[in-house]
Amino acid sequence: MLKVSGLTKIFGGLRAVDNASLEVPEGRIVALIGPNGAGKTTLFACIAGFLPLNGGRVEFQGEDITGLPVHKIARRGMVRTFQITQPFAKLSVLENIAVGSHQQFAHRADALSHARDIAQQVGMTHQLDQPAAELTVAGRKRLELARTLATSPKLLLLDEVMAGLNPQEILEIIGIIRKIRDSGVTILLIEHVMHAVMSLSDHIHVLSYGKIIAQGKPQDIVSNHAVIEAYLGRGAAEQMAQENVHA
Amino acid sequence: MNALSSRQSWFLHGGLLAIALIFPFVFNSPFAVNFGVLALFYAFIGQSWNIAGGFAGQLSFGHVAFFGVGAYASTIVQMRYGFSPWMGLPASALAGAVIGGVIAALSFRAGLKGSYFALITLAFAEVLRIIANSVEITGGGLGMLIPMKQTLANFQFSERIGFYFVILALTVVSVVLAIWLKNCRFGARLAAIRENEDAALALGINVFAEKIKIMMLSGAIGGVGGCFFAQYFLYIDPSIVFGVDKSVEMLLVSMIGGAGTVYGPLIGAVLLAGLSEYTRTVTSVQGLSLVLYGTLLVIIIAFLPNGLIDLFRRRKKLSAPAQSVLTKSTSRES
Amino acid sequence: MDLSIIGAATINGLLMGGIYTLVASGLTLIYGVLHIINFAHGSLLMLAMFGVYYLLMKLGIDPYLSLIIMVPAMYVLGFYLYRFLIGKLSSGKDENILLITLGLSILIENLALMFFKGDSRTISLSYTDKMIEVGPSLVALPKLISFAAAMVLCALLGLLITRTDTGKAIRAVAKERMGARLVGIDVERVFAISFGIGLATLGAAACLLMPIFYVSPTTGHVFVMVAFTVVVLGGMGSFMGAVIGGLIVGLTESFGGLFLGESLGQIGISLIFILILLFRPSGLFGAKQ
Numbered sequence: 038m039l040k041v042s043g044l045t046k047i048f049g050g051l052r053a054v055d056n057a058s059l060e061v062p063e064g065r066i067v068a069l070i071g072p073n074g075a076g077k078t079t080l081f082a083c084i085a086g087f088l089p090l091n092g093g094r095v096e097f098q099g100e101d102i103t104g105l106p107v108h109k110i111a112r113r114g115m116v117r118t119f120q121i122t123q124p125f126a127k128l129s130v131l132e133n134i135a136v137g138s139h140q141q142f143a144h145r146a147d148a149l150s151h152a153r154d155i156a157q158q159v160g161m162t163h164q165l166d167q168p169a170a171e172l173t174v175a176g177r178k179r180l181e182l183a184r185t186l187a188t189s190p191k192l193l194l195l196d197e198v199m200a201g202l203n204p205q206e207i208l209e210i211i212g213i214i215r216k217i218r219d220s221g222v223t224i225l226l227i228e229h230v231m232h233a234v235m236s237l238s239d240h241i242h243v244l245s246y247g248k249i250i251a252q253g254k255p256q257d258i259v260s261n262h263a264v265i266e267a268y269l270g271r272g273a274a275e276q277m278a279q280e281n282v283h284a
Numbered sequence: 285m286n287a288l289s290s291r292q293s294w295f296l297h298g299g300l301l302a303i304a305l306i307f308p309f310v311f312n313s314p315f316a317v318n319f320g321v322l323a324l325f326y327a328f329i330g331q332s333w334n335i336a337g338g339f340a341g342q343l344s345f346g347h348v349a350f351f352g353v354g355a356y357a358s359t360i361v362q363m364r365y366g367f368s369p370w371m372g373l374p375a376s377a378l379a380g381a382v383i384g385g386v387i388a389a390l391s392f393r394a395g396l397k398g399s400y401f402a403l404i405t406l407a408f409a410e411v412l413r414i415i416a417n418s419v420e421i422t423g424g425g426l427g428m429l430i431p432m433k434q435t436l437a438n439f440q441f442s443e444r445i446g447f448y449f450v451i452l453a454l455t456v457v458s459v460v461l462a463i464w465l466k467n468c469r470f471g472a473r474l475a476a477i478r479e480n481e482d483a484a485l486a487l488g489i490n491v492f493a494e495k496i497k498i499m500m501l502s503g504a505i506g507g508v509g510g511c512f513f514a515q516y517f518l519y520i521d522p523s524i525v526f527g528v529d530k531s532v533e534m535l536l537v538s539m540i541g542g543a544g545t546v547y548g549p550l551i552g553a554v555l556l557a558g559l560s561e562y563t564r565t566v567t568s569v570q571g572l573s574l575v576l577y578g579t580l581l582v583i584i585i586a587f588l589p590n591g592l593i594d595l596f597r598r599r600k601k602l603s604a605p606a607q608s609v610l611t612k613s614t615s616r617e618s
Numbered sequence: 619m620d621l622s623i624i625g626a627a628t629i630n631g632l633l634m635g636g637i638y639t640l641v642a643s644g645l646t647l648i649y650g651v652l653h654i655i656n657f658a659h660g661s662l663l664m665l666a667m668f669g670v671y672y673l674l675m676k677l678g679i680d681p682y683l684s685l686i687i688m689v690p691a692m693y694v695l696g697f698y699l700y701r702f703l704i705g706k707l708s709s710g711k712d713e714n715i716l717l718i719t720l721g722l723s724i725l726i727e728n729l730a731l732m733f734f735k736g737d738s739r740t741i742s743l744s745y746t747d748k749m750i751e752v753g754p755s756l757v758a759l760p761k762l763i764s765f766a767a768a769m770v771l772c773a774l775l776g777l778l779i780t781r782t783d784t785g786k787a788i789r790a791v792a793k794e795r796m797g798a799r800l801v802g803i804d805v806e807r808v809f810a811i812s813f814g815i816g817l818a819t820l821g822a823a824a825c826l827l828m829p830i831f832y833v834s835p836t837t838g839h840v841f842v843m844v845a846f847t848v849v850v851l852g853g854m855g856s857f858m859g860a861v862i863g864g865l866i867v868g869l870t871e872s873f874g875g876l877f878l879g880e881s882l883g884q885i886g887i888s889l890i891f892i893l894i895l896l897f898r899p900s901g902l903f904g905a906k907q
């Protein structure tokens with residue numbers, strides 16, 4: 038569904054993303070992980086059209102979408118959430134979600150009714166009339182998810198949708214994400230909560246200093262030397278390698 | 285947002301309309317009718333500002349640009365080309381819409397927002413004023429005089445009450461438009477744009493196109509306001525119809541009444557017209573009403589950012605401090 | 619076109635430009651430090667000009683001498699205006715401040731209208747009509763004096779900002795507000811001082827403008843546009859930019875009047891403002907944002 042080839046993004050002298058390539062097959066959940074500052078959100082922003090690329094291509098459903106404006110990409114079915122949530126603060130939860138619904142439904146009443154359904158899917162039915170500004174972090178994350186879901190997307194780019202959630206909330210969101218996938222939506226997510234990544238993903242890409250340093254199934258990534266080194270440093274990686282040899 | 289049922293809503297609107305309809309008959313002194321015309325006029329042009337500034341969050345300091353081109357378009361069409369003065373209505377709407385579109389396209393293409401957008405609209409209005417002051421077709425600094433011929437066909441009325449009903453009809457249209465905006469997809473998108481442009485983009489909204497559309501609509505309404513003004517006073521010149529004062533009035537009326545609401549401009553307009561007429565009769569000192577109004581603006585922004593309409597709303601909770609429809613999450617603390 | 623006419627236009631443009639620089643430097647200081655777009659800048663200048671007018675009319679004080687009174691007076695006004703009004707109301711949203719300063723300007727303008735009535739005032743002194751030969755043209759003496767004074771004052775302001783401790787604090791706050799706070803600078807006080815200095819420049823400009831211009835309650839409108847254009851031309855917050863910007867605006871006004879006539883000539887300033895915002899919003903010298 039999504040194919041990123043050789044994507045490069047340069048800010049002044051810094052290569053935020055360096056020749057990154059990844060593929061997201063239809064109907065799968067793919068994770069993008071990596072230490073802080075690796076360039077994950079920048080990569081998302083490039084894919085979704087918020088930042089112009091310095092090199093590479095993005096293909097969505099077989100078509101080259103590189104350089105298309107953000108709203109056109111969103112209308113084709115690829116929608117992203119933001120790491121720092123961006124609610125429509127003065128609007129109610131229902132009105133927020135309805136903005137997403139309006140992509141498919143021109144009629145206000147239809148959009149509102151669709152928004153109610155979406156709210157139920159993510160468990161926000163009792164908060165429909167609350168102004169978005171009054172939500173907790175968890176609520177905002179959920180709203181962000183609901184809003185993008187309301188656009189009936191084909192591919193969802195979720196940027197750290199679990200950051201700031203407590204274990205109970207994380208568990209709930211994992212369930213919601215799975216249900217979304219089951220309904221036919223493909224998902225590419227950035228996440229730091231490892232156990233969620235492990236349990237959800239079919240495939241993982243690891244980004245470090247802008248480069249994809251590893252990719253594969255969850256269990257392969259966990260024991261990958263380069264990945265451990267990226268997260269924990271060379272010393273720790275060596276140590277773990279030695280322990281494995283002795284084990 | 286308002287906890288009114290549909291039936292209550294119809295009742296309220298019907299009641300307001302009925303009051304407006306019988307007002308000039310119940311209070312039929314020239315003073316009262318003039319007040320009525322003034323209040324409705326401000327409400328109408330205020331609504332023009334409101335749908336761009338309040339609904340879509342595009343604050344403008346130069347809305348008089350649309351008013352002025354409308355006034356001149358309608359007067360020129362009548363005086364220089366001999367059309368029926370009623371043609372001034374579509375002419376002014378078209379002129380306002382075109383100017384709105386041009387200003388919007390240029391400004392938004394350049395990515396101007398917030399205060400920069402407000403200031404550039406001021407500059408555009410000023411450019412138009414200077415042009416109007418300098419070219420022949422507008423009569424330059426001398427302005428344009430419409431000969432008095434008070435017949436219906438000539439869009440002039442011997443009794444002021446005629447104008448009252450015209451401006452009432454226009455105001456009703458503007459209110460209906462605002463209500464429609466509140467309940468349609470276009471309006472929902474504008475609200476999204478006002479709150480957070482990036483998020484709106486990410487949800488598939490063509491922010492640029494929608495902003496241009498609303499500026500054109502706003503321009504059209506402003507233009508029609510100019511047309512009415514010309515017919516009511518029968519004289520226009522650049523300083524009157526392109527002067528900063530009108531921009532300020534259009535903005536004030538909405539902000540004080542309640543930007544982003546349907547009735548905000550009406551509340552603000554009644555207040556401004558009331559203050560204006562009252563101070564005019566009580567004292568010959570010029571400018572008092574605006575002193576009061578300016579003070580009111582500062583107070584409102586500081587303490588009642590949603591406008592006076594907050595006094596009419598039932599307070600749901602006393603939790604977070606009120607934040608204006610126009611304030612975004614970007615703070616000066618960067 | 620006669621060379622002497624062009625020469626005259628150039629000189630006049632530069633002279634007025636010097637004064638515009640002074641007016642704009644206050645605005646650019648306020649923006650650079652407080653990030654406030656002070657829409658009341660024009661009407662505050664008008665107020666100061668009325669002050670100069672009445673100092674002459676009631677107390678017989680020459681406008682150039684009243685610099686000694688007006689500059690400190692406007693500083694104090696600015697300082698406390700910030701302390702008690704603007705500082706309290708500017709709860710951090712950009713557009714709110716703009717609207718508040720707009721409200722303030724409406725207030726000031728209409729108070730002036732109430733108390734001073736709408737007519738324009740000019741002053742006439744023994745030297746207001748004296749002409750001096752400068753190169754190929756004749757220039758009004760007060761214009762020369764005002765220009766020189768404006769340049770001196772701008773230089774003094776520059777020294778204040780670069781050489782004094784207060785100036786250092788101001789620059790620190792302008793560059794990095796949080797950091798300044800962390801090293802112990804009283805940021806609110808710096809804001810008030812900066813606003814005060816901003817208004818003090820208006821007090822000075824008023825003294826320099828009265829001999830060569832006129833004042834009426836609506837004079838503010840004219841100067842707002844001029845000041846804003848100078849500031850965006852030079853780059854918001856750039857002092858050198860305000861100098862160059864002022865001269866360019868002065869020249870534009872002068873040549874605009876020469877080539878386009880009195881009415882259309884005014885269009886130059888607004889056009890510059892529009893073009894800069896559309897194509898180079900960071901101005902000629904400002905930092906790219």
